[in-house]
Amino acid sequence: MWDQILQFLITGVTVGATYALVALGFAIIYNASDVVNFAQGEFVMIGAMTAIALSAGDGGLPLPLALIGAVLITIAVGILLQRFAIAPARGASVVTTIIITIGASIFLRGVALLVWGKDIFAMPHFSGEIPLHIGNATLLPQNLWVMGGAALLVMGVHYFFNHTIIGKAILACSCNRTAAHLVGINVGLMMLVAYGLSAFLGAMAGILVAPITFTSYDAGVMLGLKGFSAAILGGMGNPMGAVAGGLALGLIESLAAGLISSGYKDAIGFIILLLVLFIRPSGMFGKVSAERV
Amino acid sequence: MALLEVKDLTKAFGGVTAIADLHFKVPENKVYSVIGPNGAGKTTLFNMLSGIYHPDEGSIRFLDQEIIGKEPHAVAEMGLSRTFQNLQMFFNMTVLDNVLVGCHLRTHSGLFSAAFRLPSVIREERVARQWAEEALAFCGLEEYSRQHADALPYGVLKRIEIARALAVQPKLLLMDEPAAGLNDTETLEMRSLIRRISESGITVLLVEHNMGLVMQVSDRILVLDYGSRLAEGTPEEIQNNPQVIEAYLGGEVQYAV
Amino acid sequence: MRRLAGFYILAAGVALLPVFFPDNYFITVVGVTAGIHVILAVSLNLLMGYAGQISLGHAAFFGIGAYTSAILSARYGWNPWLAMLTGLLLTGVIAYFIARPILRLKGHYLAMATLGFGIIINIVLVQNGQLTGGPDGLGDIPSLTIFGWEVDSDLHWYGVIGVAMLAVIWLSLNIIDSRSGRALRALHGSEVAAEMMGINTTTTKTGVFVLAALIASFAGSLFSHQQGFVSPGSFSFFFSIELVTMVVLGGMASTYGAVFGAIVLTFLPELLVVFEDYEVMIFGAILMLTMIFLPQGIFVGLRNLAYKLRKKNATPDSIAGKEQNRGTA
Amino acid sequence: MNIRKTMTALAVSTLMSLTAAQALAADTIKVGSFLAVTGGASFLGDTELKTLQMYVDEVNAKGGIDGMQVELIHYDTGGDSKKAVNFAKRLIKKDQVDVIVGGSTSGTSMAVIDEVESEGIPFISLAGSVKIVEPVKKWVFKVPHTDRMAAGKIFEDMKKRGISKVALISGDGGFGKSGRGETLALAPEYGIEIVADESYGAKDTDMTAQLTKIRDTDAQAVLNFGFGTGPAIVTKNVRQLGITIPLYQSHGVASKKYIELAGDSAEGVRLPAAALLVADKLADADPQKPVLVAYQTKYEAAHGAVSTFGGHAFDGLYIALEAIDRANSTDKAKVRDEIEKTTNFIGTGGIFNMSATDHLGLGLDAFKMLEIKNGDWTLVE
Amino acid sequence: MPSDTPLLKVDELSSHYGPIQALFGVSLEVKQGELVAIVGANGAGKTTLLHTLSGVQKASGGQVFLDTREITKQKPHKIVAAGVCHVPEGRQVFAPLSVDDNLRLGAYALRKEKEWVEQELDNIYTLFPILNEKSAQSAGTLSGGQQQMLAIGRALLGRPRLLLLDEPSMGLAPLLVEEIFRVIQSLNDQGVTILLVEQNARAALGIANRGYVLETGKVVLSAGADELLKDEAVRRAYLGY
DSSP, X not given: OHHHHHHHHHHHHHHHHHHHHHHHHHHHHHHHHSOOXXXXXXXXXXXXXXXXXXXXXXXXXXXXXXXXXXXXXXXXXXXXXXXXXXXXXXXXXXXXXXXXXXXXXXXXXXXXXXXXXXXXXXXXXXXXXXXXXXXXEEEOHHHHHHHHHHHHHHHHHHHHHHHOHHHHHHHXXXXXXXXXXXXXXXXXXXXXXXXXXHHHHXXXXXXXXXXXXXXXXXXHHHHHHHHHHHHXXXXXXXXXXXXXXXXXXHHHHHHIIIIIOSTTHHHHXXXXXHHHHHHXXXXXXXXXXXXXX | OEEEXXXXXXXXXXXXXXXXXXXXXXXXXXXXXXXXXXXXXXXXXXXXXXXXXXXXXXXXXXXXXXXXXXXXXXXXHTTEEEOOXXXXXXXXXXXXXXXXXXXXXXXXXXXXXXXXXXXXXXXXXXXXXHHHHHHHHHXXXXXGTTSBGGGXXXXXXXXXXXXXXXXXXXXXXXXXXXXXXXXXXHHHHHHHXXXXXXXXXXEEEEEOSOHHHHHHHOSEEEEEETTEEEEEEOHHHHHTXXXXXXXXXXXXXXXXX | OGGGHHHHHHHHHXXXXXXXXXXOIIIIIHHHHHHHHHHHHHHHHIIIIITOOOOSOXXXXXXXXXXXXHXXXXXXXXXXXXXXXXXXXXXXXXHHHHHHHHHTXXXXXXXXXXXXXXXXXXXXXHHOHHHHOGGGOBOOOOOOEETTEEOOSHHHHHHHHHHHHHHHHHHHHHXXXXXXXXXXXXXXXXXXXXXXXXXXXXXXXXXHHHHHHHHHHHHHHHHHHHHSOBOGGGGSXXXXXXXXXXXXXXXXXXXXXXXXXXHHHHHHHHHXXXXXXXXXXXXXXXXXXXXHHOTTOHHHHXXXXXXXXXXXXXXXXXXXXXXXXXXXX | OOHHHHHHHHHHHHHHTTSSSOOOOTTEEEEEEEEOOSSTTHHHHHHHHHHHHHHHHHHHHTTOBTTBEEEEEEEEOTTOHHHHHHHHHIIIIISOOSEEEEOSSHHHHHHHHHXXXXXXXXEEEOOOXXXXXXXXXXXXXXXXXXXXXXXXXXXXXXXXXTOOEEEEEEESSHHHHHHHHHHHHHGGGGTOEEEEXXXXXXXXXXXXXXXXXXXXXXXXXXXXXXXXXXXXXXXXXXXXXXXXXXXXXXXXXXXXXXXXXXXXXXXXXXXXXXXXXXGGGSOTTOTTHHHHHHHHHHHHHHHSSOBHHHHHHHHHHHHHHHHHHHHTSOOHHHHHHHHHTOOSEEOSSOEEOOBTTBSSOOOGGGEEEEEEETTEEEEOO | OOOSSEEEEEEEEEEEETTEEEEEEEEEEEETTOEEEEEOXXXXXXXXXXXXXXXXXXXXXXXXXXXXXXXXXXXXXXXXHTTEEEEOTTOOOOTTSBHHXXXXXXXXXXXXXXXXXXXXXXXXHHHOHHHHHTTTSBGGGSOHHHHHHHHHHHHHTTOOSEEEEEOTTTTXXXXXXXXXXXXXXXXHHTTXXXXXXXXXXXXXXXXXXXEEEEETTEEEXXXXXXXXXXXXXXXXXHHOO
């Protein structure tokens, strides 16, 4: 029984780490620009797909180079998205921006479909596939890559926002745009940085999990949805809350699949999410905002 | 008789006291003004009177009934209406529709009868429209009735908010800075409008920065400073109260009037 | 009669099209789908466009109606009308109970909660195979019979859906231009001000949520009996998002905008089929570009533009859309 | 499709959209198709469409059927049954096709049955579920092996290996659910006990939770019904968890892609599949061999590794075209009758013998039991 | 001491807030080293004027010159980099960030000049010892007066040639108002050119060289501070006699 639970926890943390990275991407963009970027899942897909495409075949790049290339391309996509789809629509209503980002996600999926077709692709594991044992529970080296990579990235993001002037400048934009302008921060540039950072996290998530989960042109849809759920669960606008939300969602799903019903595990995840929202309308760690009249 | 009676009212936001131990009475059929420097807690007070915020302590009795704990729509139903410092127009509607919303409590047709547009609905619409047009006429807004709210000048919007609040047929009307942002002519119009409202038998509770207006229309004035009562009295008393002058015009009293 | 002028033009169009094209695929087949989409979009627009409560789970109510009709009439041999009525009841009850907690949420949290609700319902449809037929769906759903006349051809269905659609549009136009409709729009414009006018925003929101759900359920039942087959894929969250897109693309807070959006988004994929692999990309691009350049939606955006051209200085950009022809009844 | 063709098609469809029925071209045979070319089941629809296009071109290059050219009209359903119904109507009413070969998924196939039955048009489905032809519907046929046959074939093999306790895990999609249903229904007949019944979502990325539960049962084998990435992840997770009992997959993974994705973990996995996958390993005397090798060669020259799904499209197309040939007409009733009379048709899926009571015409022997060894299919004797 | 060269010259500036015109051709000048006050009642357009000067709000007509360089259409961060630093109405500190971070963000445009920033930071901490004491706390926890000091300090770290101050006394206790005004005065004495917008006309004109009276988006009066203080028009605008 405890072995089982340990296994569920390992699974939950791995899946949750992926969700956490996607959720973190959501939170960063939301914080910086009040936009929920429904194309966040597509960053994950593009990261994984370009990494595979760049490394594939005889003329392909060595894996590390391919990964760097993939990350750079994804960041470029994120920046282009901000520049040409989000920035022109500044001031639009919540629903309008939702539809724009949904349109962007469909568009990116369509492009991926044209470029890579409908095939499912696999990526080699970074360091072999020999399972490691913890008691009766097992995990793959790649699970450690996912967990460790996610942990490093989260810490990196934390450092970026707490200890660098650019990171603080983005935070300043998100808490008071006018004041940010007034202290001389180039707010437009900061938006690009935020989208680039978010795309970077998406690409990293895609690259880390692709060896385990495979990838295809439509792999971003479900991850985007789960990441959004996680960000909401943790409380939109609180990056570390989003990370916690991601881990929580991964664990809930894994434990629900193992202990209750695998068919209803997603439903259970969403029911818990709804219950959390009913009790705390702004998520687990979200700020309760007082409405000004 | 006091229409509204506030006792021991206290409200703090995250440790900062916005209103402290406040008490006052608003007599019926009078214009009662609340003044005070920016940040003195006037809007917070209004929000508590209208049920939007709940105070930490104290009581608010309107028509001898406790307001605290009631939701704003229930407070409105008791006969209290208000306007807002930052316009709260329904910008997605025409002027007439805005004021028609004010007739909500005086009409009764439900979703079902409205969906099928039963004769009773058509009749009620006609009557409500008449009321709304009366309220618009009262505020001198007949010409704007068909226009969309988002296309109108600020001063007009301010008056539409008043017409909308009047359509509720309130016993007490709270006006939150009706003259803010108005030019001289508009302020004059506002003054006469407030007088007309008062003459029509509605008690007015006014928050305003424009002292000229306040002094001219008020029967009594309450001065707030840091959420507490600084002074209360007739306009003359207030104008000559040294504490008020200092609170208002700043520390250097050598220019005192 | 100016109030309903647009409606009469629309009704005439709906009535005349099959006279000229009695057996045209785009009229009697896609037209029927478009009609159902119009009903759904108009109902969602009441909730989203007018009352300002975003819902990414509207397909769930469509599905509850469709499946109740399907299960009761196909599996248990109920009269389709009775099945439809039961579907409405069930939807009403569910909508009523989730409305209060869900509508306390705002913005993206509300979007997430409705989306989650939609997904939960979809999972239930997929997992309860004995009852719902699971992901492969449920077939042999009987058609509707109206006073002994069986609705058994595309043209007949065109008539039935056309009438239902017009009825829903009519109801929506009536509601919007009434005390209740103004209450809806008011709470969108400013919730505090609406409260101060004596509108109980909580019950008003609940009311419109339930109403929108009921109309969606009605559309679901019609869909179910018209198709003769239902499967969970037709009620997925993708479809919910498609519905939101219809409302937004046409123009929020305009019944005609919703009608327009539904029709465009039903026909667009039919026309994009020829682009094959490019279809997905083109669709995404159209969606994005429309919202960037006409953030108020195509219908409302173009109408406002037309206003502007007609009288130079009137009607600057509106915050929400505007419904024209709001004259006296 | 090249640009010019696309532009023409667009122009035509816009122009024709509001005019009444298109003029009938008497000298063409119109084959209609609706396939899940995009979406979750695209790996079915994609290869099916490529096969149909390839062979329609070939038939036309050889002079057509009875001098008539064959025209293929196809639509992408994305796996959505709602779209399938409308496209079926579009094929029948607007395009006025003579026969429909399509329906990649069971859901989309089931959805159009009402329509084809009431309109009276021969429809050959390319989907798996046995419910499509059972009970027999007048106008509906299908060519792929059923999930019931797959379950039967697997149970046969299990019995030979002395396995009686099986842990089932299946995908949440139509294929997995339907396979699960047939497995559960058929197990008692073979004296097999299902000791676990787990499932996973189509886009799930990790099934270790479900498999951990399975590991702690006394199952002697794991059976997975599903398609897409799911089965490959299941295969990898099984190995990761150190589960050593045999793993069976369904015919849903019958493409090289599965081996490629699952890699070494796929070693020893067994699955029932059409002979197409092992065409080169068949005995030369096998009547199917020439057909299979020809299809494989042609397909792989153009598009890469074959899967059995494309083969179903081949079978469906030729059964339809041969029936039209035999009927000497495109009269729908006559074509239907001829399809029903299909005997000894050697296809990629097996040798078809249809009848008034059997609109599939394949027996269990049409399935081969395969095992993956050294990254390739091998026949289990 | 004030010199004769205008550091800031505003010429016929107009601005719209949505459909509402807020400024109607405002013209004014601030000379090098001057402390100029703009007084006027609520809603007169004072804040809009400052926002338009610092580029946050778009001008719909007219021109703004810093020295002789036109800055009317410049992006806000360029204007800040040119030396116009703005202390906004209501402080608008970055509430979740620490006091120290807030100050450092004030030097965002000068972040490369590390030494200067550290030195200026020390100066600010000496000027406002309370900020030093609370440097690690989040700005949102400060009292109103401390936030005002923070906002001024933040603007000073932008190395202002022209400091725009918007209602520094708003919501502050009289003692604090006095202190803030003392600080403003001493900044000006140290040579910082200041444009001060205030509702508290007495305090503002008490320390200013010159003043402008703004009413409904127009300059209605401009004169030396002492004259304005005695002018009936000013008093009427505020007290309504």
